[in-house]
Amino acid sequence: MARRSTPLLRRLLSPSPSPSPSPSNPLAAAAVSRRTVTYMPRPGDGAPRAITLIPGDGIGPLVTGAVRQVMEAMHAPVYFETYEVRGDMPTVPAEVIESIRRNKVCLKGGLATPVGGGVSSLNVQLRKELDLYASLVNCFNLPGLPTRHDNVDIVVIRENTEGEYSGLEHEVVPGVVESLKVITKFCSERIAKYAFEYAYLNNRKKVTAVHKANIMKLADGLFLESCREVATKYPGIQYNEIIVDNCCMQLVAKPEQFDVMVTPNLYGNLVANTAAGIAGGTGVMPGGNVGQDHAVFEQGASAGNVGNDKVVAQKKANPVALLLSSAMMLRHLQFPSFADRLETAVKRVIAEGKYRTKDLGGSSTTQEVTDAVIAHLD
């Protein structure tokens, strides 16, 4: 009996080549998600970590609530310090910044920015205050979620502090307005370094710089120069450059050619949202902002991170993006098995297809998806 079952057990326990666990065989699925060589923690690593939580506006409270529920269900070693911040406040309250500086990690929902006047964006303020200079969005096809494009696995790394978002505008004479786009060698260099370091640490093969240096010769030219300099220090990683309009066209035609993309601020916004759109939508793509000392995790791409009134009223926001971002956060905090469990559960729910919110073609509520994820946790 033992002899006959050994080959069966060996097959089940060896890592399967396909990344998607089959929901019909829970044992095989569990075996796939388990890593072969164990993670050895230091004594005391299991002590609960404090995380600043900013529910935000619109669908924010719904989706951060989902994350809380799942974290509790997993008994993850994290606890949340919640702060109410609304998009129409003049600045981010000092106590919130204090809390993030102390905890070093924050999870947030979207903050609505009033259009065309009044308050400056709190999202941007937070990034500048904490010097979160790299924004990372991971866009990839989720198994079981059909999209028009396959083989998408793109990470967009976007400079987060300067460029077009410097906020330096003024009216020259009535009817003529100028906005300054500032590019510095310092910021361009550090984002390029982050992008290449990320590629190196994550076994990525190619970094593409996105620019418009044929028109903005000095500004984007400086950005490109910095990227080229850093590229020479990573000879094992392929480097190329692409103009932003061609880039968007290639993204909709042949997205498989892109791997890691590094961009200045504005183009990064467009490219990240386009890449998120082709891979399944901004409701499912995880992302975060990271600086030297702090990290803030939120829904990857910025479109729709606050949602609209109807979605809020019906409670049908998609929590997948924030759940996957919180998995990123758990990995960042060095809790790999919790991260794996969360990611696997979310992927199973998506692959199964029974509980999907409206943006993925279904009609479930946030709570139903959350409950399904909890049910699928190992």
Added chain:
Amino acid sequence: MALRRLLQGSVLPRMMGRGAAAPFSTASGETVRATLFPGDGIGPEIAESVKQVFNVAGVPIEWEEHYVGTEVDPRTESFLTWESLESVRRNKVGLKGPMATPIGKGHRSLNLTLRKELGLYANVRPCNSLPGYKTRYDDVNLVTIRENTEGEYSGLEHQVVRGVVESLKIITRQASLRVAEYAFHYAKANGRERVSAIHKANIMRKTDGLFLKCCREVAEKYPEIAYEEVIIDNCCMTLVKNPGLFDVLVMPNLYGDIISDLCAGLIGGLGLTPSCNIGEGGICLAEAVHGSAPDIAGKNLANPTALLLSAVMMLRHLQFNNQADRIHNAILQTISEGKFRTADLGGKASTSDFTKAVCDYI
């Protein structure tokens, strides 16, 4: 009547670019003179296609051909001569093939020259899924209208100190009003229902805020056309998920550049996308936005679709709607039938085969 229209076109700047009031007499029998820039590379072959198709369709156009020179003309500071530009100014309508950008100093780029000298302020690209040519998107039916003179492409940059560069983005009320006027006028003249202004005014509050204000002002004058404002990141995402939701898009320069190329990608690339530039004085310069493809030049392999569709846009501007519709339908039928497709669409037909097929359908 024709004379009054002519005067209207040139005296009232705000009436310019209104295709419906274009200063052309469409009385039968009168030929219209149009400037043709065949361009470089595959340009001359595809221009030949256009001429052939127009002949078969009986379009009363007389072409004035102009070529890019080999020497810099000091009057224009570029390889385009003063005579070429005067020709477009006089005829008010033109068709341009792909032009290779000459490298070097001491002259302006060709596109910049055309834009500045002719005051081309709006770039219009209708993007429609071609029936029969399968791409990942089937229901694309939108028009992008891009402000073409200012914004981020003003070219005003300088180094503040070593390692710090500033680039100016300029938005003016005048240019924003002008492009918004054209967008709404185009929507009305072409039976479009909705105009969406694309912006990032939550971050760039004064510049894109001014652009939006101008769009709103113009929107009030066209109550029958729905108007909405969409933030650029939302727009990008929706375009790749559900492009059928958009109708007419009006945008400042940079966003327009990126979005119009994105939309071209949705329908199959720049080889199939028509484009038209509107200038001061009611000038309409239709152009093919793809490259000059020097590697297949002269081999009868090029795809003339982009230039043909741009020429159709030019005809509609001239109000030769009958011929425009017939040629347009012929092109769509040829592509949808699939028997004569050039190499870039996955077929084996030559330029002349494709052209003949189109002519047969007219």
